[in-house]
Amino acid sequence: MKHALELWLVRHGETTFSAEKRVAGWSDPPLTDNGRRQAEALRAVIDGRDFVDVWSSDLDRAVETARLAWGEPRTDARLRECHFGDLEGCSYGEVDTAYGEVFHRFRGFSAPGGESHRQFRERIVGFVDDLEPGRHLLVVHGGVIRVLSQDLGVDRFLQTGGLLTLEWSTPRVLFVHEPGNTDRDG
Numbered sequence: 001m002k003h004a005l006e007l008w009l010v011r012h013g014e015t016t017f018s019a020e021k022r023v024a025g026w027s028d029p030p031l032t033d034n035g036r037r038q039a040e041a042l043r044a045v046i047d048g049r050d051f052v053d054v055w056s057s058d059l060d061r062a063v064e065t066a067r068l069a070w071g072e073p074r075t076d077a078r079l080r081e082c083h084f085g086d087l088e089g090c091s092y093g094e095v096d097t098a099y100g101e102v103f104h105r106f107r108g109f110s111a112p113g114g115e116s117h118r119q120f121r122e123r124i125v126g127f128v129d130d131l132e133p134g135r136h137l138l139v140v141h142g143g144v145i146r147v148l149s150q151d152l153g154v155d156r157f158l159q160t161g162g163l164l165t166l167e168w169s170t171p172r173v174l175f176v177h178e179p180g181n182t183d184r185d186g
Helices: 033-046 060-069 092-099 101-105 117-129 142-150
Strands: 005-011 053-056 134-140 163-167 172-178 181-184
Touching: 005 033, 005 060, 005 142, 033 060, 033 163, 053 060, 060 134, 092 101, 117 142, 134 142, 142 163
Parallel strands: 005 134, 053 134
Antiparallel strands: 005 163, 163 172, 172 181
16 A cells, blocks of 8 residues: 655745746745745644654745744755746746746746756656655745646646645645635545
């Protein structure tokens, strides 16, 4: 019998780039005051849970969110956002004009001077495949959560400061929490 692997996926709090509707990728804009409040609010949602391990991307916005929401995480560069290359720092409007639907669909997208969706997905799924069974808290980025949810057929783009809980081994969505809204699935 396959042992359960539960992923508690937190999207980092709002950053200066997300507030300005800009693509961040491997750039590392700081959290805004609102982003810090979002992270602190997550503590009440995840407090009292037992985790095999707590991980975050090595980018400051994810590490700071983890510290505010839980405590000190282990970091791993494989949990970084997609490397958007030449698109980093561009406004969403500029990217929409240049790439349109393929950027929004995400699967099949290849960032100029950055990663392809395939490379990005392999990096993220490789990390998840290395996890031992049990419940893991991962403080990551919107693209990471989207890649993992797409694999479940959900294709969820989570708000900053949101949480998506997946039972990876089943696979199914267990819980969704976004600032100002809480849904239970599955």
